[in-house]
Amino acid sequence: MLRRRVIPCLDVANGRVVKGTRFLDLVDAGDPPGLAERYAREGADELVFLDITAAPEGRGTLLDIVERTARRAFIPLTVGGGVRSVEDMRDVLRAGADKVSLNTRAVEDPELIRRCAARFGSQAVVVAIDARRVPPGTAIPSGFEVVVRGGREPAGLDALVWARRAAALGAGELLVTSIDRDGTGSGFDTELLRAISSLVTVPVIASGGAAGPDDFVAAVREGGADAVLAAGIFHRREWSIAAVKAAMAAAGLPVRALPADREA
Numbered sequence: 309m310l311r312r313r314v315i316p317c318l319d320v321a322n323g324r325v326v327k328g329t330r331f332l333d334l335v336d337a338g339d340p341p342g343l344a345e346r347y348a349r350e351g352a353d354e355l356v357f358l359d360i361t362a363a364p365e366g367r368g369t370l371l372d373i374v375e376r377t378a379r380r381a382f383i384p385l386t387v388g389g390g391v392r393s394v395e396d397m398r399d400v401l402r403a404g405a406d407k408v409s410l411n412t413r414a415v416e417d418p419e420l421i422r423r424c425a426a427r428f429g430s431q432a433v434v435v436a437i438d439a440r441r442v443p444p445g446t447a448i449p450s451g452f453e454v455v456v457r458g459g460r461e462p463a464g465l466d467a468l469v470w471a472r473r474a475a476a477l478g479a480g481e482l483l484v485t486s487i488d489r490d491g492t493g494s495g496f497d498t499e500l501l502r503a504i505s506s507l508v509t510v511p512v513i514a515s516g517g518a519a520g521p522d523d524f525v526a527a528v529r530e531g532g533a534d535a536v537l538a539a540g541i542f543h544r545r546e547w548s549i550a551a552v553k554a555a556m557a558a559a560g561l562p563v564r565a566l567p568a569d570r571e572a
Contacts, residue, residue, distance in 0.1 A: 311562045312528050313353035313535035314552050315513065316542045318343055320389070321361045323373055325543065338543065340373055344381035347542065351549045351566035355381055356409070356483070356513075356537060358436075359389025363412040363457045368396060371403045378404025386434055386483075397424050401432065409483060411436040412456040415463050415470070418477055425478025434513075435479040439467035439500055440487040452500055459487045468503055475508040482512050483537070489517025491540060496523055501531025513537050520547055521555030528561055 318325045318340050325338045344355055357377055359369050369390040378385050387400050388409025397408045408428075414420050414435055425433045438459050439452045446453075452467035471482055484504055486497035496514045505512045511534035514527035518538035527533040541547045553563045 310534065311353075311564050312533075312556060313513075314351075314524070314549055314556075314563065315354045315356055315535055315537040316343075316347045316352050316549070317356045317358065317515065317537050317539040318377070319358050319360045319539060320370065320373065321359075323370060326360075341376045341380040343543070344377045344385075347549065348381035348383045351553065351564075352383060353535075353564050354384040354386065356386045356388070357405075358409065359387075360458050362390030364460060368392075369400055369403075371399060374400060374403040374405060388434070388436055388483075393420070394423050394427050397428060397432075401428065407432050407434050407481070409434040409436045410479075411438065414474065415454060415456050415465065418473060421474055421477040421479055425480070430478045430480035430510075433479050434481045434483055435474040436483040436485065437467055437471055437474070437504070438485045438487055441497075450503060452503070455487055459490070467500070468507060471504045472507050475510045479510060481510055482508065483515060484512055484533075486516035490515075492517055493519035493541075495519060496527040496531060496533075496536075498526055498531035501527060501533050505532030505534075511535060521552045524552050525556055525559045525561065528556070529559070 325340050374387050384406040386407040386409050387405040391397050392413045400408050438455050442448050442453045448466045450466050450468040454463040454465040454467050454470050456463050489497050494517050496517050501514050513535040514533035515537040524536040527536045550566055556563050
């Protein structure tokens with residue numbers, strides 16, 4: 309059975325890891341390379357590095373910081389933020405990323421997903437979907453709307469429709485973040501996760517709202533997620549990766565073994 313991955317997320321602004329609520333009220337959480345090294349040592353299966361101000365600022369990814377981060381953590385690294393072309397993706401991969409996350413630009417130019425997958429393989433292409441709930445009766449049938457530019461702008465696009473299209477265009481994974489839950493500690497939006505995971509055959513990574521180990525279990529059991537991602541609870545040491553994996557294993561979910569000195 310496929311093992312469920314536990315993934316810390318590094319949201320980066322101005323070269324520092326930050327964390328806020330619903331992508332706002334950001335506070336400093338540390339140095340990206342230093343945190344990456346810590347999480348690799350503590351048993352993280354992968355890392356996600358998101359340059360969250362690249363799209364709003366209209367600039368490329370901070371490649372020097374990506375390179376320094378990749379040198380400190382010998383586990384798979386996904387990097388997103390500011391990738392607007394196949395050439396941008398090439399540069400991020402050369403800086404040390406194993407996978408590249410596309411978000412705002414992919415919504416604007418969906419064929420970018422196909423071009424990147426054709427050049428580098430679907431396994432290297434992650435499409436990040438930031439979604440928020442909208443009231444019934446809007447032009448979004450599922451009730452979940454895509455937002456872009458770091459959660460700042462509604463795209464007028466149904467998240468379920470976009471998820472299915474992104475997978476069809478060549479995305480190898482979908483990183484699904486609930487903007488409503490992000491940083492709130494209210495748990496993953498399992499309804500959103502289940503709606504998307506039931507539509508696609510590619511892995512779905514759950515993001516937004518984790519408060520403790522039970523939320524990770526629910527994201528997999530109730531949401532159908534293949535991997536679970538969190539930031540604040542790990543940055544603040546509220547919960548360890550070991551504790552999360554222990555809870556998932558106790559719930560009967562297969563997880564990767566921890567380093568011998570990091571077992572819960």
